[in-house]
Structure formats: structure tokens, C-alpha cells
Amino acid sequence: MKCPYCAEPNTQVVDTRENEDGDTVRRRRRCLACDKRFTTYERVELQLPLVVKKNGSRIEYDRDKLKASMMLALRKRPVTTDAVDAALDRIEERLVQLAEREVVSQRIGELVMRELKKLDKIAYIRFASVYRNFEDLDEFSDAIREVKPRVSRSRKA
The missing domain is CATH 1.10.246 (Serum Albumin; Chain A, Domain 1)
Structure with a gap:
């Protein structure tokens, strides 16, 4: 995942949590280059017909x-x-x-x-x-x- 601040591709996951429904994962990340933190969300992309x-x-x-x-x-x-x-x-x-x-x-x-x-x-x-x-x-x-x-x-x- 690229850092949104400096575009460095090397980031580290600091914390991972699921939401209450279990359909979304929240990840706190830290950029290894500029040391700034940011949050990403991961969810399943359903392929509907x-x-x-x-x-x-x-x-x-x-x-x-x-x-x-x-x-x-x-x-x-x-x-x-x-x-x-x-x-x-x-x-x-x-x-x-x-x-x-x-x-x-x-x-x-x-x-x-x-x-x-x-x-x-x-x-x-x-x-x-x-x-x-x-x-x-x-x-x-x-x-x-x-x-x-x-x-x-x-x-x-």
C-alpha cells in the first residue's frame, strides 16, 4: 500500500481490527520512509450478476x-x-x-x-x-x- 503523503510503497501494518459486522477490516499503517500514519479499509467486493x-x-x-x-x-x-x-x-x-x-x-x-x-x-x-x-x-x-x-x-x- 502506497503512503498517501510521500507515495512510498513500503508501509507497515501497525494495527488490524474488524468492524462489528465482520465485513470490513480497518488497518492502521505506518510509512517506513516518512513515518506518518494512515488508515485503510478492506472489504469484500461482491461480483453481482x-x-x-x-x-x-x-x-x-x-x-x-x-x-x-x-x-x-x-x-x-x-x-x-x-x-x-x-x-x-x-x-x-x-x-x-x-x-x-x-x-x-x-x-x-x-x-x-x-x-x-x-x-x-x-x-x-x-x-x-x-x-x-x-x-x-x-x-x-x-x-x-x-x-x-x-x-x-x-x-x-
């Missing part, structure tokens, strides 16, 4: 775009930003686990719907109505039945 859209075009995966669509469905709903970020992390983790170079946008949509179903049923219905392009009330009713808790009726003796 390209997204293949319905029209066949390919674009880079964009977390911000995905978050914006989820936040639109979650508008005025009691879900924290941390919960949305955690859902996005799970989606990205799943995409990495697929180990594919490309993934169709419908697959990502299904992953988003699964996460929204866990976070907020109303947001799930909002997202599903656009994603599945509901054209009549029956399709809307079917989606509501998916998230509505089943009530078991017990007979009285």
Missing part, C-alpha cells in the same frame, strides 16, 4: 434502483430503513449464491416480493400489483388471499 431485462437488454445491478422501488411500495408504511437494507442484503446474498453471470429481472422481482411479504403485507400487495401487472379484481383478490392469515374454524362439541 448483470440483469437481463424483459426486452433482452443487459444492465448492471443497481442497489439504489432496487431500494427505490421497494421504498415506493413501502411509502407511508411502518418499516425502518434498516429493515429495508437488511432485505436488500439478503437479496444480494441470494444473487451471489446463484453464482450466475446474468440473472433475469423477473427473478429479482420474485426475490423482492418474498422480502416485502415478510416486511409488510400492504407493501407486498402494492409491489405485486405493479410487478404482476394486475388487470382485474380477481388477480388482486388472489394476491390478498396469499398474505391473508388462514383462520381455522374449530367445531364446538
Whole structure:
């Protein structure tokens, strides 16, 4: 690692610490030439697949775009930003686990719907109505039945 002060390539690691989540390593370094200290951070660079859209075009995966669509469905709903970020992390983790170079946008949509179903049923219905392009009330009713808790009726003796 080059020294940011004198550009000397010889530096020494003085201290190494992981953050609480274990996904970033902080290193304190000392330049062997000018003796100044500086900090570097090391994190894993995930290789997310390209997204293949319905029209066949390919674009880079964009977390911000995905978050914006989820936040639109979650508008005025009691879900924290941390919960949305955690859902996005799970989606990205799943995409990495697929180990594919490309993934169709419908697959990502299904992953988003699964996460929204866990976070907020109303947001799930909002997202599903656009994603599945509901054209009549029956399709809307079917989606509501998916998230509505089943009530078991017990007979009285």
C-alpha cells in the first residue's frame, strides 16, 4: 500500500481490527520512509450478476434502483430503513449464491416480493400489483388471499 503523503510503497501494518459486522477490516499503517500514519479499509467486493431485462437488454445491478422501488411500495408504511437494507442484503446474498453471470429481472422481482411479504403485507400487495401487472379484481383478490392469515374454524362439541 502506497503512503498517501510521500507515495512510498513500503508501509507497515501497525494495527488490524474488524468492524462489528465482520465485513470490513480497518488497518492502521505506518510509512517506513516518512513515518506518518494512515488508515485503510478492506472489504469484500461482491461480483453481482448483470440483469437481463424483459426486452433482452443487459444492465448492471443497481442497489439504489432496487431500494427505490421497494421504498415506493413501502411509502407511508411502518418499516425502518434498516429493515429495508437488511432485505436488500439478503437479496444480494441470494444473487451471489446463484453464482450466475446474468440473472433475469423477473427473478429479482420474485426475490423482492418474498422480502416485502415478510416486511409488510400492504407493501407486498402494492409491489405485486405493479410487478404482476394486475388487470382485474380477481388477480388482486388472489394476491390478498396469499398474505391473508388462514383462520381455522374449530367445531364446538
